[in-house]
Amino acid sequence: MITLIDLHKAFGANRVLQGARLVIPTGQSMVVIGGSGTGKSVLIKCILGIVKPDSGTILIDGQDVAKVPRDAFLARFGMLFQGGALFDSLPVWQNVAFRLLRGSLATPKVEAKEIAISKLRRVGLSPDVADRLPAELSGGMQKRVGLARAICAEPEIIFFDEPTTGLDPIMAGVINDLIREIVSEMGATAVTITHDLTSVRAIADRVAMLHGGIIRWEGPIADLDSSNDPYVDQFIHGRATGPIATIR
Amino acid sequence: MIRFLASVGAATLAALASIGRLAMFVADTVSHLVRPPFYLREFGHALLQIGYFSLPVVGLTALFTGGALALQIYAGGARFSAEAVVPQIVAIGMVRELGPVLVGLMIAARVTSSIAAEIATMKVTEQLDALVTLSTNPMKYLTLPRVLAATLVMPILVAVGDIIGIMGGFVVATERLGFNAASYIQNTVNFLEPLDIISSLAKGAVFGFIAALMGCYFGMNSERGAMGVGRATKGSVVAAAVLILAANFILTEAFFSA
Ligand SMILES: Nc1ncnc2c1ncn2[C@@H]1O[C@H](COP(=O)(O)OP(=O)(O)OP(=O)(O)O)[C@@H](O)[C@H]1O
Ligand SMILES: [Mg+2]
Numbered sequence: 001m002i003t004l005i006d007l008h009k010a011f012g013a014n015r016v017l018q019g020a021r022l023v024i025p026t027g028q029s030m031v032v033i034g035g036s037g038t039g040k041s042v043l044i045k046c047i048l049g050i051v052k053p054d055s056g057t058i059l060i061d062g063q064d065v066a067k068v069p070r071d072a073f074l075a076r077f078g079m080l081f082q083g084g085a086l087f088d089s090l091p092v093w094q095n096v097a098f099r100l101l102r103g104s105l106a107t108p109k110v111e112a113k114e115i116a117i118s119k120l121r122r123v124g125l126s127p128d129v130a131d132r133l134p135a136e137l138s139g140g141m142q143k144r145v146g147l148a149r150a151i152c153a154e155p156e157i158i159f160f161d162e163p164t165t166g167l168d169p170i171m172a173g174v175i176n177d178l179i180r181e182i183v184s185e186m187g188a189t190a191v192t193i194t195h196d197l198t199s200v201r202a203i204a205d206r207v208a209m210l211h212g213g214i215i216r217w218e219g220p221i222a223d224l225d226s227s228n229d230p231y232v233d234q235f236i237h238g239r240a241t242g243p244i245a246t247i248r
Numbered sequence: 249m250i251r252f253l254a255s256v257g258a259a260t261l262a263a264l265a266s267i268g269r270l271a272m273f274v275a276d277t278v279s280h281l282v283r284p285p286f287y288l289r290e291f292g293h294a295l296l297q298i299g300y301f302s303l304p305v306v307g308l309t310a311l312f313t314g315g316a317l318a319l320q321i322y323a324g325g326a327r328f329s330a331e332a333v334v335p336q337i338v339a340i341g342m343v344r345e346l347g348p349v350l351v352g353l354m355i356a357a358r359v360t361s362s363i364a365a366e367i368a369t370m371k372v373t374e375q376l377d378a379l380v381t382l383s384t385n386p387m388k389y390l391t392l393p394r395v396l397a398a399t400l401v402m403p404i405l406v407a408v409g410d411i412i413g414i415m416g417g418f419v420v421a422t423e424r425l426g427f428n429a430a431s432y433i434q435n436t437v438n439f440l441e442p443l444d445i446i447s448s449l450a451k452g453a454v455f456g457f458i459a460a461l462m463g464c465y466f467g468m469n470s471e472r473g474a475m476g477v478g479r480a481t482k483g484s485v486v487a488a489a490v491l492i493l494a495a496n497f498i499l500t501e502a503f504f505s506a
Binding site for chain 2: 045050081087088098102149
């Protein structure tokens, strides 16, 4: 279980998180929605320790993440970055198998490559992509390589930052199914950021909406349409008018 | 007046703060030397990139400098009929000063800039964050191999530069200035002392350390966006060049002032 208590984070005068609280139950799929620039990516980077919150506490299974040994802690996580963040000096398969090629999980090269190719297949990429460099792939393909890398070492907790942005509807469906499978078959905890409501409904057990630096609403997916929260309603119906200001 | 003092104070504090950050960066880098795991493949790659692929530029720089040096010393020496000192002065000038400094500056141009641009790009595209989430420490994976490789390989580059520089002088002296080949070599070998060579290689090691360190430091601290990468690259080369020249002065003082 991941518990966020009263997280604050500002970049200079830009106060991004202003007391966010959230509980993410183990083995469930939490989807975080919210407008562009509200701090969704910053929120999950705080959990991973890539961004240091100014104040607040993050507990994982009751332990304060600021006080646990970093390497063992990070070994439990996988992360898909919004921009892919592939290592452009390494071929695709070495990106995917990065964790398996060094450190505590070191696996023989041949075996690591086989695992990488099987993960690539799961995200809808053919084996001949494995030896190419990331720069030779399209944006959507890079995203899927990033996804394969995030799930390669079968982590317990996986963060997906906009996994389906830039994918065609069919491929988006494949990825939604994959995330769902990872949660229900591998028992992983997934936290997904997405703007795509089809994805939200396909992936989520629970939904949280970030707005104004706090979690405005949180609840099971079944309640999303009957939340009676004006912010959530405006968001899911894509209305230009409502409590969320749109500057024109 | 007070405003002037305040701005001097602020600048001093900022300078001290950046010296402190740099010192911490150095301590962090060195500490990874004794903490496994070690990324041997990265180290090998850095040796190749920094060492082997720098040989052409080092060779050309030294060759032309040695040649020009011989011409200048001949012309200058002629003013008080001391043309005969060309082999000795070329040797000492190349080995003690020009070899290490010019190789150091060429490495700052070639290696520091590429390290800074590469790491800064990795930073702005979140590749450094991705490394962290994959349980890999960027200091260990990126900084240590490069700094170590540069420190170890630069003495070799400097030695190559020294030799090629002396050869450049030799070619010009024997082809253009009428020196006898055998006695030119004889004079060079007899004149150089062990300390000359030791100081040359030691300077090389220090300059290599500075060059790679500045690349990594500015890359890791890059700001966001393409402009951040550009600024990091520019800053790293300027800092490396200035620090190399300053270190050269300090080392020369230490080796030869007595
Ligand atoms: N490293 C940083 N330095 C300065 N500001 C930052 C940094 N990272 C994020 N921000 C700012 O924090 C705010 C939230 O950014 P974040 O990337 O979390 O948005 P987001 O909710 O993920 O948006 P999107 O849906 O467009 O990805 C933005 O205003 C952004 O400018
Ligand atoms: Mg984002």
